[in-house]
Amino acid sequence: MNKPVKLEDVAKKAGVSKTTVSRVLNKRGYLSEETIKKVHNAMKELEYRPNVIARQLFKQKTNLVGLVFPTVNNPFFGQLEAALDTELYQAGYKVLMGNSQNNPQKEQEYIQLLLNHQIDGLIIGAHNDQDVQYKEKNLPIVSIERLVSSHIPMVGVNNYEGGRLATERLVEIGCRHIIHTNYPPHEESTNGQRRQGYEDVMKEKGLPAITYAVDFDWPVEEKKKVFEQIFSEHPEVDGIFADNDTNAALIMQVAQKYGRKIPEDLKIIGFDGADITKVLFPGLTTIQQPINLMAKVAVELLEQQIKGEVIEDSVQLPVKLITGVTA
């Protein structure tokens, strides 16, 4: 365990002061060519690497951005966080990752942890709508697909339109008994707007709207049980609009167990349209979110805040119906 080389060691080796080394490091102020060379040589010889912690302490800036999302083990969030990471890297930030697993307490803990790490900004998106406190008025925050509070800008998609698109498609291709799966009801949530789109179209067509509640973070077996209920309680069902693609996939599995042929007996539409889903389940008809674009916009909004601008507006991006073979 040889202790790390510090700036002072370099200064000694080069026969100059700490200040000079610091100046070379930061390319600041006037320096003679010769000094610069000497210092560079000393740095190289000693394999000097500046201690960022010390620098951060002085500068009060970490170049760290925190990400708090439910999990990275999901097509949508995986792609989103990967895209955020790419964008943030280009903007000169590194990422502190926190997976809350939709547990409000864990989310709160992670946020505390991140705040304690003196991050420069925070991007959040979780699926629960609990009252999480974001007191840090000073901290730049952007939320993705989640209403946090009125002074935190949100990047989202037109969920209402997505709900309408999916439902209209199902009606168009002949469905009359369309069931929707979604979270337990929260009026204001982004998912609530998908449901609203669904309900409005059903109403307009004079059809009954029925929604089954399925939590994002339930275990797979739990979800499947609910989906089985759909078929036992509503055997007449001929179309399902799922609130996300993995649910759509699970519903398809259950439906086949019940002997339903897709799309002949039952048509299914999902939501998200992540890259992985398109590879693993290319036949799925879905409402596609512009995930990479969402990441790009979120990082832009964050950067503007870090630069001191006050941003409170939200951005709404469009969705698109992708037609596969399931509907």
Place this chain on the structure above:
Amino acid sequence: MNKPVKLEDVAKKAGVSKTTVSRVLNKRGYLSEETIKKVHNAMKELEYRPNVIARQLFKQKTNLVGLVFPTVNNPFFGQLEAALDTELYQAGYKVLMGNSQNNPQKEQEYIQLLLNHQIDGLIIGAHNDQDVQYKEKNLPIVSIERLVSSHIPMVGVNNYEGGRLATERLVEIGCRHIIHTNYPPHEESTNGQRRQGYEDVMKEKGLPAITYAVDFDWPVEEKKKVFEQIFSEHPEVDGIFADNDTNAALIMQVAQKYGRKIPEDLKIIGFDGADITKVLFPGLTTIQQPINLMAKVAVELLEQQIKGEVIEDSVQLPVKLITGVTA
């Protein structure tokens, strides 16, 4: 922008010294009940949050672990990083995430970045086998499914056995013209061992072994082109052992375009068996890696190193054939 509250402010408010506040904060040394209360009250009133950077500078410990993997936007790595995050969180560490996108230069940059952040440990796993330098003899490192160097412990699976299992299964159910997809050849790589398993079985059965090279980070269209070659150059193919599940899925898409029925005309086996894949493509026959266990073991190895133990041994975990409908 009201400047952050610091320890000194709390001390002043409570009418004690900085030391006392620090003691309350760290629950160290003898303190009277009354003092503790006073300090706690002051902290609450001022909404004090300790500056972790300052603490880190003193302690020379960050409780940060760096993760460098190709991308989180992939069933295997997504699940792996989520599991690592969970394990590390329980062990008291936070995660600094770096997606190298299989670009050796970006990987190198990320590692430098992470090292500069004075992380306590590093867990790496990338698919390229370039000579990346890990000079930090002092830094605890664990690699996952990737040979880095002999003094860095690796957590991996029995890839050779996986290759054998898949190939034997295909032969068993009647395939005679089995093609394998894998990375461009690197003898020592973990993927190379999958290929070795495949080749050994083929040899034992007196069948010709043919491998098509497909890079992990090629765009989907590029990969599909290679898979199309398989069918045009080897129309006799009746079994494919893909080196991962997403490739298996893509091959299936291409095969269907060529009019092959699965599994009647062509049997396919993948590799990985991640949770998401099982949801989105439940029918896929695959060799399953114990992803969550890999994460658990990796974190254990890392912790042991952080505690000062010298670990250089690798751990090899078992794989399992999961039978779906594609083979």
Place this chain on the structure above:
DNA sequence: TTGAAAGCGCTAACAC
């Protein structure tokens, strides 16, 4: 063109 010294916010000897 360079250096001395103060200080970023916190902790831990060592004193009292």
Place this chain on the structure above:
DNA sequence: GTGTTAGCGCTTTCAA
């Protein structure tokens, strides 16, 4: 039980 003080490694006024 509690306070004084030095210092973690770096940057930056200010002075020379």
